[in-house]
Amino acid sequence: MREVEVINRGGFGVVHKVEIDGQHFAKKTFDPQIQTGTDREKLRRRFVREVKIQSRIKHPNIMPIFRYDLDTTPPWFLMPLASASFEKKIAEDVLSSTIDKSAWQDILAAVEELHRLGYVHRDLKPGNVLKVGDRWVIADFGLVLPTVRDTTRLTGSHTAFGSHYYAAPEQAHDFHNVSDVADIFALGCILHDTICDSPSRVPFAQIHFDGPYAEILGKCTAVDARERFQNVAFFRAALFDLWQTEEASSSEEDDDFTLEAVQSVFF
DSSP states (O other), X not given: OEEEEEEEEOSSEEEEEEEETTEEEEEEEEOOSOOSSHHHXXXXXXXXXXXXXXXXXXXXXXXXXXXXXXSSSSOEEEEEOOSEEHHHHHHHHHHHTOOOXXXXXXXXXXXXXXXXXXXXXXXXXXXXEEEETTEEEEOOOTTOEESSSOOOOOOOTTSOSSOTTTXXXXXXXXXXXXXXXXXXXXXXXXXXXXHOSSOOOOTTSOOOOOSTTHHHHHHHTOSSGGGSOSSHHHHHHHHHHHHHHHHHHXXXXXXXXXXXXXXXXXX
């Protein structure tokens, strides 16, 4: 295995592009910025948990793990090499005023499966959604939380919240016990990025937005978790109903324009 280049470096690890028998993969290695103390050991145990959970989930929209070694120092795992991030895709789509609805199908399918299995991702954001082949997949399970299983608390004092501009308010004060609607909050923030060329948000706060997406964004990011969409299915239904309504409206406008053009010629 030959390391080619560094792809990304975060607070808990580093991702390299590696070559094996002429093929390229992404290798994530445990390499936290915290060098000593109990927090580092918690992070190592969390890395192990990340690999074990992610490697067990077999779904086309969840980043697969091909190989791993958790007994070596430092531990590492191998996954497909992504061709793009949703963060970059959003930036391109905003410039062209388009929305990749098939990408949203993939993202929602992944989150729905994660919740079905009893997990909360806790760190959903565009940078953690990657393109592998012709599919979008959710990656980076470093903060994944089992909601229906007993688990040791592995979040140290230096690692709370997740990503502030996508994290639900309950993650700021009870990060260890959030439910899956915390991910619904994050999905609302990602949707906000998707439809707004200059999104501005207050961390952990409800999004107030004008226009057709106002109701969906407000419900996704309600401060009271009980007022949000309670599962992915409800969120998907509201979002795709809105898109269908917009498409129908656009089609009617096109028909009206065609009729006016014909009338201008013959009358």
